[in-house]
Amino acid sequence: xxxxxxxxxxxxxxxxDTPEQQFDSGKLGMWLFLATEVLLFAGLFCAYAVYRxxxxxxxxxxAQFLDTKLGGINTVVLITSSFTMAMAVRSAQLGKKxxxxxxxxxxxxGGVGFMAIKKVEYEQKWKHGLLWGTLYQxxxxxxxxxxxxxxxxxEAEEHSFLDxxxxxxxxxxxxxxxxxxxxxxETATDDHAVDSHATDVDPVVAAETAESSGGSGAFxxxxxxxxxxxxxxxxxTTHAHAEEASPENVHLFFGIYxxxxxxxxxxxxxxxxxxxxxxxxxxxxxxxxxxSTPVDLVGLYxxxxxxxxxxxxxxxxxxx
Amino acid sequence: MTDHAHDSRTGHVVSPLILIGxxxxxxxxxxxxxxxxxxxxxxxxxxAAMIIATVKATLVVLFFMHMWWDKPIIxxxxxxxxxxxxxxxxxxxxxxxxxxxxxxPGYAPGIEGNSTP
Numbered sequence: 001x002x003x004x005x006x007x008x009x010x011x012x013x014x015x016x017d018t019p020e021q022q023f024d025s026g027k028l029g030m031w032l033f034l035a036t037e038v039l040l041f042a043g044l045f046c047a048y049a050v051y052r053x054x055x056x057x058x059x060x061x062x063a064q065f066l067d068t069k070l071g072g073i074n075t076v077v078l079i080t081s082s083f084t085m086a087m088a089v090r091s092a093q094l095g096k097k098x099x100x101x102x103x104x105x106x107x108x109x110g111g112v113g114f115m116a117i118k119k120v121e122y123e124q125k126w127k128h129g130l131l132w133g134t135l136y137q138x139x140x141x142x143x144x145x146x147x148x149x150x151x152x153x154x155e156a157e158e159h160s161f162l163d164x165x166x167x168x169x170x171x172x173x174x175x176x177x178x179x180x181x182x183x184x185x186e187t188a189t190d191d192h193a194v195d196s197h198a199t200d201v202d203p204v205v206a207a208e209t210a211e212s213s214g215g216s217g218a219f220x221x222x223x224x225x226x227x228x229x230x231x232x233x234x235x236x237t238t239h240a241h242a243e244e245a246s247p248e249n250v251h252l253f254f255g256i257y258x259x260x261x262x263x264x265x266x267x268x269x270x271x272x273x274x275x276x277x278x279x280x281x282x283x284x285x286x287x288x289x290x291x292s293t294p295v296d297l298v299g300l301y302x303x304x305x306x307x308x309x310x311x312x313x314x315x316x317x318x319x320x
Numbered sequence: 321m322t323d324h325a326h327d328s329r330t331g332h333v334v335s336p337l338i339l340i341g342x343x344x345x346x347x348x349x350x351x352x353x354x355x356x357x358x359x360x361x362x363x364x365x366x367x368a369a370m371i372i373a374t375v376k377a378t379l380v381v382l383f384f385m386h387m388w389w390d391k392p393i394i395x396x397x398x399x400x401x402x403x404x405x406x407x408x409x410x411x412x413x414x415x416x417x418x419x420x421x422x423x424x425p426g427y428a429p430g431i432e433g434n435s436t437p
Contacts, residue, residue: 027331035400038401043408075350080343082380086334094333289330300386311370311373315369320357
């Protein structure tokens with residue numbers, strides 16, 4: 001079908017016959033991508049479901065470490081930013097440049113606020129050693145970090161990422177050498193206790209020896225417990241928060257927590273970049289009543305990000 | 321080329337009242353999500369949370385994401401992805417359910433009936 005040049009405006013790709021076709025194609029393409037995003041997060045939700053089905057005691061116990069208030073604020077922030085985004089799409093369709101730019105900026109602000117609260121939450125986790133896998137080194141309630149450390153430094157900031165990694169590789173090396181956990185770590189502590197530098201002393205190993213509760217924090221091979229060793233008693237303490245009867249393998253929860261919220265956070269950042277791009281194009285005057293599809297499509301992406309959080313919030317923060 | 325005043329080439333324009341109403345409903349439901357944790361619902365707590373979350377998600381998809389006014393192919397694509405998710409998680413959980421209680425005594429003490437060797 002041949003078209004006069006005037007019928008083919010600048011924003012219309014040459015492979016499209018009409019703007020309506022381009023718009024519909026864009027929408028369909030974005031929704032197909034969002035379907036893949038849903039399935040991406042579904043994988044993590046599946047991991048959550050399986051682990052929670054296997055070990056509800058871990059999830060019940062770990063719920064106390066998540067701040068419901070901050071999570072709730074983040075939910076409100078994202079929902080409101082979804083609203084401002086939907087309003088921005090609307091005003092872009094009506095060709096209102098300034099209002100669109102303002103609403104997009106507000107949406108961006110929502111994203112910034114969300115990431116700021118996320119940063120605060122992650123910092124708290126880091127400070128208290130509530131991390132994934134072998135980095136899970138919860139501090140004693142008195143605020144001490146292992147035998148040697150408590151008095152010297154008083155705060156947790158010396159547990160740099162490299163320190164922890166160094167400690168873990170040492171622990172792993174010893175584990176494979178000696179084949180048993182506690183003895184190996186005690187040896188390591190003796191070796192390193194002499195060096196009292198923050199960078200040399202092994203906070204990870206020290207914390208492990210200081211931990212008396214079974215398994216939490218110590219790097220163990222996945223050992224299937226015999227009936228005699230099984231934490232049967234914990235089955236009765238599901239309501240005993242105060243008793244601090246920590247179940248084994250709490251690091252599983254935090255692995256899932258950081259993976260899910262981390263991947264979601266990456267998506268928020270990507271969304272913020274996309275909104276910034278569309279905001280710039282709006283200010284540049286790229287959009288009009290005839291053409292505002294990019295705003296629409298970025299809006300769809302942002303709403304999916306909100307949608308994922310709508311499910312993350314109750315599953316992670318509101319466990320009992 | 322004729323352009324309808326309110327339905328531009330960029331598609332149907334949502335009324336701001338609908339968007340504000342959706343926002344209000346979402347905020348109320350968010351409060352509800354937190355409020356139900358103040359009541360002891362036992363095993364139903366997880367279901368209640370998921371139901372409320374699904375209502376919220378439906379509102380976002382239908383109105384914020386414009387699906388209420390979209391052509392049928394859009395809901396077909398999205399609902400297909402949801403069906404695949406249901407298949408994925410559902411089948412994984414049936415497998416979990418079958419292996420869990422009988423295999424390793426005491427390995428999952430939080431499950432009822434699993435504490436006897």
